[in-house]
Amino acid sequence: MARLWPVLLVLLAPAVARADDAVEPEDVVVRGQSAGGFVARAREGETPREVTDAASLVEPLPGVHVRRLGADDSFATLSIRGTSSTQVAVYLAGVPLSGGADPTLDIATLPLWPGAQARVFRSFAPAALGRGSLGGTLVLDPPSPRAATKTEIWTAIGSYGQRRLRLGDVRDAGGGVRIASGVSASRSDDDYDVLDVNATSNAGYDVFAKRQNAGHAAASGLASIAMPLGERGAVTVTALAQGRKQELPGPLRDPTPYQRLDSSRLVSAVELTLAAGGGVFGVRGWGRREGLALRDTPDATIRRGGGASRTDDAIIAAGTSVGYKARSERSSLELRLDGSAERFAPGTRIGGAAPLSARRTNGGVALDAETRLLAARALVLAASGRADTWHDTTEDGTSSNETRPTGHLGAELSLGALVLATHGGVLARPASFVERFGDRGGFLPQPNLRPESATTIDAGGRIGHRFAKRVRLELESAAFATWAEDLIVFVNTGAYGRARAENIGRARLAGVESELRVSAFRGDL
Numbered sequence: 001m002a003r004l005w006p007v008l009l010v011l012l013a014p015a016v017a018r019a020d021d022a023v024e025p026e027d028v029v030v031r032g033q034s035a036g037g038f039v040a041r042a043r044e045g046e047t048p049r050e051v052t053d054a055a056s057l058v059e060p061l062p063g064v065h066v067r068r069l070g071a072d073d074s075f076a077t078l079s080i081r082g083t084s085s086t087q088v089a090v091y092l093a094g095v096p097l098s099g100g101a102d103p104t105l106d107i108a109t110l111p112l113w114p115g116a117q118a119r120v121f122r123s124f125a126p127a128a129l130g131r132g133s134l135g136g137t138l139v140l141d142p143p144s145p146r147a148a149t150k151t152e153i154w155t156a157i158g159s160y161g162q163r164r165l166r167l168g169d170v171r172d173a174g175g176g177v178r179i180a181s182g183v184s185a186s187r188s189d190d191d192y193d194v195l196d197v198n199a200t201s202n203a204g205y206d207v208f209a210k211r212q213n214a215g216h217a218a219a220s221g222l223a224s225i226a227m228p229l230g231e232r233g234a235v236t237v238t239a240l241a242q243g244r245k246q247e248l249p250g251p252l253r254d255p256t257p258y259q260r261l262d263s264s265r266l267v268s269a270v271e272l273t274l275a276a277g278g279g280v281f282g283v284r285g286w287g288r289r290e291g292l293a294l295r296d297t298p299d300a301t302i303r304r305g306g307g308a309s310r311t312d313d314a315i316i317a318a319g320t321s322v323g324y325k326a327r328s329e330r331s332s333l334e335l336r337l338d339g340s341a342e343r344f345a346p347g348t349r350i351g352g353a354a355p356l357s358a359r360r361t362n363g364g365v366a367l368d369a370e371t372r373l374l375a376a377r378a379l380v381l382a383a384s385g386r387a388d389t390w391h392d393t394t395e396d397g398t399s400s401n402e403t404r405p406t407g408h409l410g411a412e413l414s415l416g417a418l419v420l421a422t423h424g425g426v427l428a429r430p431a432s433f434v435e436r437f438g439d440r441g442g443f444l445p446q447p448n449l450r451p452e453s454a455t456t457i458d459a460g461g462r463i464g465h466r467f468a469k470r471v472r473l474e475l476e477s478a479a480f481a482t483w484a485e486d487l488i489v490f491v492n493t494g495a496y497g498r499a500r501a502e503n504i505g506r507a508r509l510a511g512v513e514s515e516l517r518v519s520a521f522r523g524d525l
Contacts, residue, residue: 036126037123038423042057043116044057057118061120064080077107088133092110093240096288096319101343101360113182114168121137124410126368127336133429134453145236154167158188169181177228187217195208213247233275243265247259260294262292282324282325286318287318290314292314293311298351319339330372334366334368342360343358353440356394356437360390381411389404418461431488444498457481472520473518474517489504
């Protein structure tokens with residue numbers, strides 16, 4: 001069925017800022033230049049087309065493919081350079097949202113505020129960001145409290161009952177304290193008539209049925225406070241709370257008019273930075289709790305042949321890191337130690353067997369280095385590496401330990417308007433809880449799974465040129481190749497429709513990605 005695009009009426013309130021705020025510098029955090037890896041960026045409010053959700057913000061970026069199971073706001077997964085969605089890591093405000101309990105993140109649940117920025121590391125991400133992934137990394141950065149003072153409001157009304165609101169505010173609270181806050185909310189009913197193929201075949205004429213129980217409602221709130229500490233130190237506290245109700249209509253031949261998925265997410269992070277010697281010392285701590293509840297009527301569950309009619313599961317994770325970053329005129333070096341713990345806690349369940357409770361602890365050491373050589377620093381060399389160890393265990397005593405190093409090298413050469421870059425390295429991803437321990441239902445356990453691993457190389461360049469001061473042309477193109485080993489796939493086992501995760505042999509992936517951008521008279525194409 002062709003996708004139906006709503007026609008949106010957009011009411012955009014301009015930013016409100018005082019004249020004396022124009023001199024305030026905007027806080028810009030840069031992790032990974034082209035020497036470290038190819039990075040694509042998109043900022044809310046600066047895209048050629050108006051975006052409706054986080055998925056539509058990153059969808060146009062090169063090398064990115066978003067797969068939706070329905071219209072806007074429906075379940076959506078992210079693939080980078082043809083990899084699986086389970087191989088993509090997702091970070092929000094520096095906090096990892098994907099892990100052992102949820103390797104595939106529904107990016108439709110990501111909130112979006114005015115001024116939010118998405119960064120997609122298409123192969124290699126900075127080691128200091130956290131444990132890497134086999135298929136790239138998505139980082140969603142909310143508005144910074146150190147940005148220019150402003151207030152933005154975005155609202156939209158569309159077909160199928162769509163309503164959207166995004167509000168962002170950055171202000172000075174006095175004494176050097178700055179506060180950024182944001183609200184994001186959306187809802188839709190998505191009810192419309194569709195052709196009932198079976199009824200049409202029996203009646204001999206077109207019979208339409210109303211698609212019901214397909215709407216959603218979501219709301220989130222964000223607050224970030226930056227406080228100075230001494231002459232060159234700072235403390236930044238960020239907190240996010242969101243809730244979402246997603247109705248599940250099911251297929252036309254077997255509709256589920258009462259099935260609903262309720263989710264919640266709480267995220268918090270505290271970061272302390274202090275000047276030390278010729279660099280910056282930083283300590284960071286974070287926590288995350290996600291709740292997931294399925295609701296259905298028991299008679300509908302029995303009619304479909306079993307399964308749970310009610311579940312209440314939770315994912316609880318926390319982590320910390322300590323690092324030091326030094327920078328000179330031509331070089332930079334960052335060393336970081338980090339650790340995290342994650343727990344999947346199944347709760348109340350009516351119908352079906354509850355999966356096992358599982359835990360994962362992770363420790364790692366990261367190093368990012370960069371140096372500039374030749375005249376005018378035209379050549380940039382970058383190196384990045386991590387060593388990670390994981391320990392997985394379940395409530396029945398099954399456990400597994402893994403240790404794996406990853407890293408890459410990169411180079412960037414500036415030749416006037418033309419910049420050439422190349423990178424190469426190794427990546428890895430450990431098995432998820434379902435892959436390793438099963439779910440006491442359709443998936444059988446396989447505790448001896450090896451981590452997926454891959455060797456990746458890419459090379460490309462970008463060029464930009466300005467015409468008549470008001471027209472700018474930018475072109476970026478890159479070729480890449482990946483050699484993957486021990487990929488994890490589910491294989492059907494036995495005669496009862498069950499599956500078990502297995503390490504298969506190897507896979508080869510190669511491609512070319514390009515992006516052309518034209519900016520003219522304050523417009524983008």
